[in-house]
Amino acid sequence: MSIDGSFDPAAIEAGLYDDWERSGHFAPGGNGRAYCIVIPPPNITDRLHIGHAFQHTLMDALMRYHRMTGRRALWQTGTDHAQISTQMVVERRLLEQGIKREDLGRQGFIDRVWEWKRTTGGNISRQIRRMGSSVDWRRERFTMDEGFSRAVIEVFVRLYDEGLIYRGKRLVNWDPVLQTSISDLEVDNHEEAGQLWHFRYPLADGARTQAGADHLVVATTRPETMLGDTAVAVHPDDERYRSLVGKSAILPLVGRRIPVIADDYVDRAFGSGCVKITPGHDFNDHAIGARHGLETVNIFAADATLNDNAPAAYRDLDRFVARERIVADMESAGLVERIEAHTMTVPRGDRSDAVIEPWLTDQWFVKIQPLAEPAIKAVEDGDIEFVPRQYENMYFAWMREIEDWCISRQQWWGHRIPAWYDESGDVHVGRTEAEARTRAGFDDDVPLAQDEDVLDTWFSSALWTFGTLGWPERTPELATYHPTDVLVTGYDIIFFWVARMVMMTLKFTGEVPFKQVHIHGMVRDAEGAKMSKTRGNGLDPLDIIDGISTDALVAKRTANMTQPRMAETIEARTRREYPNGIPPYGTDALRFTFCAMASQGRDLAFDLKRIEGYRNFCNKLWNATRFVLGHVKSAADLEGPANAGPSDRWIRSKTRHLVDTAHRSIADYRFDLYANAVYEFIWHEYCDWYIELTKPVLFEADARPEAARAAKRTLLDVLELLLRTAHPIIPFITETLWQRVAPLQGSTGATIMHQPFPRPDEQPEDAGAQAAIEWLKAVVTAVRNIRGELNVAPGKAIDLLLQGSEPQSRQLGANETLLRRLANVNAVRFLGDDEVPPPVSMQIVGGDNTGGATSHALKVMVTMADLIDTDAERARLQKAVDRAEMDLARTGSKLANENFVAKAPPAVVAKERNKHDRLRGEIGALKEQLSRLDGQ
């Protein structure tokens, strides 16, 4: 591949990933200490979205870095069968063909799901490759593959045998649309506008309230559930109703006699202070019912229509239809006190969006307390560390109040519960039917029927770290890579996944699943809003990589909308924001953007303007390499004696700090600091200064061949080091360039992936060279500043005068050639201390207390002659005087403060004195120059 023109991501990315994968570069290698990350398994129903892309960027940077530091690094990958999601997706597709799952039967349906998985379910794995993720595909797993399923069953049986899994009739969250139970975590609570109905329940036996009423008023947001009421509750200390406790009310429309009970749970201030109690359809009421021995009446069928426990008039009605009918009937009976608008919390299923119904059914539960305790301790003891730390609070809060986990789902796709029932309904658990039979002591002719339910998808993902490494077998992989090093994930699944992994892994391996958890933020749109299909503000990472036209983007965002009326708004906004579509930025630019924006503990607002800057950065690196390769055409160019100058020694020396920052930032998961350090060094040190500094030497190579050779070597060595330093962030471009650069150094390595990550001591420290180049940069910057402010064309050579202390004149001696070239200086002269300069434009540099070569003030003067506008120069000087005087006033008042001088550390006081003196000198010089101007 030739290195010319501009950076073209499509051209370099194509094929490179396949080469890596085919060559086996992603597999763990070497004999170093193990390093392992397990991928948060994407659902087989997923398409790669921007959150995956972000997460993969961070994980891949970690993997590539640790691989380069010599660790035997395994990135374990795989996918999740996504129980409910997948069943929904496949059911929907079948429905499009007019097929219901019942038509196919259980096995027929499951076969269709597997078929769908074979054809479509692998898309996500292919898309992940576009991100450059260096995962070990040969070890790809699936939560329903044979081995993993064996682990799931093993865990179930062992927990059951220990009494940690039980079956029971309990009130659970019931999704009437999917017709399955779901866990607490799968319920989203939304605030929704509703109403509060105040109903009158007549008192029985002529009882009266303290105020003399013959009825109680109860308020409810769910009128239809009154058919299941079995009590009315008041607060035990409520004088209004105290005398009624133990008496009865008559449940309207039903005619049932229900007791008035007293319970602390009742809020006296809410409504009338009376509460209807429906133990069959409300979690709080259920608890009250249990306390008071109340009857539980279930009025709903599985689809939330009313069942035979409801009066005949309401049977088979949908719950919302029944609500209207009941309110109407109560109105006609004159039993509605009032109706008011009320904002209420409505529970909805996170997959179906259906209103969830508390419903009494037989389900399987994990007794969680015994598992939670060690899991809490592991984090308390620091065996698992959250980064950033604050998420530990979230973890603790949830774990300390955790409730038993409902793990059975009334669905077909998933791990079927390994339990069998005999004819008397007794349950027998075993790894297989045969084992269940043996354990029960049944002969083969005893009829057994397997439980119809499947397990919550998170039950299996909880086993991910050890299940993928071969458990329950004692595999070498398990011994080598477990516990894994770090889990990289979003805060949205700390409860769903992280906490449950910790519990299950501790239980079954006696080890933590991972030593650290890096919690990253969520990717949002440029305004900080959540990306969603409904909002139509989503960005597909592949569109950012490959580019997309405006029309295609609009089409994509408005297709298959659940709320088609939004389409117009979305189209208008999309056309406004992306009038020219999205250009192809490439994977590297996207990854660099993610890293740079990955500051800790906050979400990131993804703005395409940022990515443009990082695409430009890639182009910068590309062109810097072109420059180097243009001067080093073959290894022969480097042969022979070389004599490194200050600039060569300076840039080598500077890499030490960069590399040190890289190591420290990665250890802290500060990808932003790492990326910024790389950006800053490559652009503003290597390109802006070092390459410019080599030009005077390279363009006059014949005059000083040893110096030119040293420059070439340094250009090449430092570039190669930078490519390795940047590789974990931008793998494609660094590999491509490295393939061209490294051979010139004599490297025979096949890939940059397996080169050592630079160490801080790879290049020699050189304080003298650093001082020299910092001096040079300060003077050049001063001259450019004068040029810029006084509008002296860059092409116009100027004459330069310098005045200052003796060390400064020595720096001039060492750097004069470079100075002339970089500042476009014609003649330069160092004035004696007493020498009065001719008309000049002046700037003072240095005096910065660094203790280096610039620690004494230096006057940088450009001779004015006809170049300079005197008024403009006067204004410049005045501005400098003003600024210095403000600083002087501040240091002056500090030094005048006795407390400061007495109590501040001596070094701080000395620094302040030093600064005070410098400013006084500077102001004096500036004013002197101003008065000279006035005299002219």
Add this chain to the structure above:
RNA sequence: GGGUGUUUAGCUCAGUUGGGAGAGCGACGGCCUUACAAGCCGUAGGUCGCAGGUUCGAGCCCUGCAACACCCA
């Protein structure tokens, strides 16, 4: 109602033990300087959410308040 986080330049965000407020983008001015106009050089712009407190000294520590975001109920 309980909890966590955020609030710094027009925008997006850094700011590591308390010691002279930074970057990128955007804006403005000047440059087609032989790696790069996806570039180069320069300039402007901030009462660090508000009010107190601790301290010689606070963007940073403490208290209170406000706004926003998220988690739990």
